[in-house]
Amino acid sequence: MQFLTSSLLELITQTSTNLPPDVRAAMAKAAPMETPGTQAGQALEIIAGNVDTAYEGEAAICQDTGMPTFYVHMPPGVSQLVIRKAACEAVAEATRRGKLRPNSVDSLTGKNSGNNLGEETPIFHFEQWEENEIEVKLILKGGGCENTNAQYSVPCELRSLGRADRNLEGVRKCILHAVWQAQGQGCAPGAIGVCIGSDRAHGYALAKTQLLRTLDDMNPNPELANLEARIMEEANRIGVGPMGFGGRVSLIGCKIAAANRLPASFFVSVAYDCWAFRRLGVRLDPASGAITRWLYRDPDRPVEKLAKTEGFPLTGREIVLTTPVSEAAVRALKVGDVVLINGEMYTGRDSVHAYLMKNPPPVDLHGAIIYHCGPVMLKEGEQWFTKAAGPTTSIREEPYQADVIARYGLRGVIGKGGMGAKTLAGMKESGAVYLHAIGGAAQFYAQAVEKVLGVHLLEFGVPEAMWHLQVKNFLTIVTMDAHGNSLHAEVEKATAEALAQL
Numbered sequence: 001m002q003f004l005t006s007s008l009l010e011l012i013t014q015t016s017t018n019l020p021p022d023v024r025a026a027m028a029k030a031a032p033m034e035t036p037g038t039q040a041g042q043a044l045e046i047i048a049g050n051v052d053t054a055y056e057g058e059a060a061i062c063q064d065t066g067m068p069t070f071y072v073h074m075p076p077g078v079s080q081l082v083i084r085k086a087a088c089e090a091v092a093e094a095t096r097r098g099k100l101r102p103n104s105v106d107s108l109t110g111k112n113s114g115n116n117l118g119e120e121t122p123i124f125h126f127e128q129w130e131e132n133e134i135e136v137k138l139i140l141k142g143g144g145c146e147n148t149n150a151q152y153s154v155p156c157e158l159r160s161l162g163r164a165d166r167n168l169e170g171v172r173k174c175i176l177h178a179v180w181q182a183q184g185q186g187c188a189p190g191a192i193g194v195c196i197g198s199d200r201a202h203g204y205a206l207a208k209t210q211l212l213r214t215l216d217d218m219n220p221n222p223e224l225a226n227l228e229a230r231i232m233e234e235a236n237r238i239g240v241g242p243m244g245f246g247g248r249v250s251l252i253g254c255k256i257a258a259a260n261r262l263p264a265s266f267f268v269s270v271a272y273d274c275w276a277f278r279r280l281g282v283r284l285d286p287a288s289g290a291i292t293r294w295l296y297r298d299p300d301r302p303v304e305k306l307a308k309t310e311g312f313p314l315t316g317r318e319i320v321l322t323t324p325v326s327e328a329a330v331r332a333l334k335v336g337d338v339v340l341i342n343g344e345m346y347t348g349r350d351s352v353h354a355y356l357m358k359n360p361p362p363v364d365l366h367g368a369i370i371y372h373c374g375p376v377m378l379k380e381g382e383q384w385f386t387k388a389a390g391p392t393t394s395i396r397e398e399p400y401q402a403d404v405i406a407r408y409g410l411r412g413v414i415g416k417g418g419m420g421a422k423t424l425a426g427m428k429e430s431g432a433v434y435l436h437a438i439g440g441a442a443q444f445y446a447q448a449v450e451k452v453l454g455v456h457l458l459e460f461g462v463p464e465a466m467w468h469l470q471v472k473n474f475l476t477i478v479t480m481d482a483h484g485n486s487l488h489a490e491v492e493k494a495t496a497e498a499l500a501q502l
């Protein structure tokens with residue numbers, strides 16, 4: 001199979017850089033549902049432009065290219081070992097080319113393998129079938145949305161919804177609770193795969209395989225088809241909205257399967273995927289490994305642009321912040337302000353925050369802004385270049401953030417999904433703000449990076465290192481200010497009330 005590795009490399013590249021048509025169609029349908037000029041409307045505009053830029057430049061749609069998960073069907077006689085080896089080679093090469101971020105971390109040592117290969121990564125699901133060709137489907141699902149997956153053992157009590165019993169009404173409550181609980185942390189609007197029944201481990205696996213269905217298909221089981229339609233309608237009434245900013249589009253797809261269960265168990269498993277729903281597939285010739293056709297695509301239909309306008313239109317009302325930032329400038333900001341950042345900033349996420357709790361920073365952070373971001377970076381000669389640089393989910397830094405702000409004089413934190421009460425109180429006391437970037441908009445933000453000025457703590461791996469960036473017109477929205485206001489707390493409260501009304 002001389003073409004097998006190159007075919008799989010093409011599958012990985014296309015999956016990471018070109019959103020499938022059904023997801024594009026769902027996002028195109030979502031866009032007019034939000035009012036232009038609102039935070040939700042702006043988020044969808046930026047996302048649309050980002051999808052187009054990624055396609056045009058064959059660059060990662062989101063910097064978190066996730067856990068590569070392959071679903072392989074093959075005729076008898078085809079070797080799993082050969083496919084596994086070729087897929088691993090393709091994954092390593094895609095990482096070297098910057099189509100995948102190095103994402104495989106040893107869970108005991110914390111060391112990043114650097115090539116997306118390691119113990120149990122990538123993930124393979126092999127199955128034989130009676131057709132003559134090989135079929136390979138690939139899902140790239142990032143950590144932010146993976147962390148918002150949820151599993152319920154019913155009966156259970158759910159906030160705002162009361163008791164979920166062992167029937168379809170109970171299942172409906174669990175699914176709605178999962179969408180509500182995700183808020184913006186999984187980069188809403190999302191799509192969910194659900195499994196009713198099975199055991200804990202297989203229930204989650206089956207929920208994820210529902211994400212292999214196209215968003216516009218019809219469930220062959222009428223009862224489940226009805227439930228899917230009802231969830232879509234109700235979830236979009238809760239008001240979580242794009243990025244959790246509040247709005248009418250929280251969900252772009254809901255796909256549900258049912259599996260038999262043990263008499264004693266009743267699980268509802270929900271796999272949440274973000275708007276950057278990267279899933280593609282190919283059919284391969286079993287003799288040569290060449291691609292015979294693409295799945296999820298109509299070869300007669302060209303890729304359509306998602307954005308309605310070129311670039312993101314600025315209104316002139318944006319506030320420009322130049323780093324280092326003064327306390328007065330930060331205290332003047334309020335929730336809802338759109339801020340353009342110029343100057344220097346540093347990335348810092350899980351490893352950096354853990355490090356800063358025990359060690360002084362490698363640079364002076366007074367007046368600085370830290371960006372919760374694990375970028376895709378490539379080195380050409382001695383210079384690093386930013387290939388993808390959207391925000392990561394900030395809530396993971398909640399235990400550390402207020403201390404890091406107070407200790408080192410930070411004035412701003414950029415991330416997505418918002419942070420909690422401890423950080424909000426710390427910002428009020430120290431004089432700092434939370435600036436929300438648009439989750440998944442990795443190309444939009446990579447374009448705002450003028451230069452990589454340096455890197456510290458690279459021993460943590462590329463995504464976890466502290467990158468020193470020079471940025472221009474880096475667009476963010478204040479969602480937590482230094483006066484104790486949090487858009488995230490407001491939306492969570494309002495949506496909990498709306499959930500109770502369903």
Ligand code: SF4
Pocket residue numbers: 062063064065066141142143144145146185186187274275276390391392393439440441
């Ligand atoms: S769009 Fe958001 S949730 Fe999805 S992979 Fe990117 S950062 Fe993670």
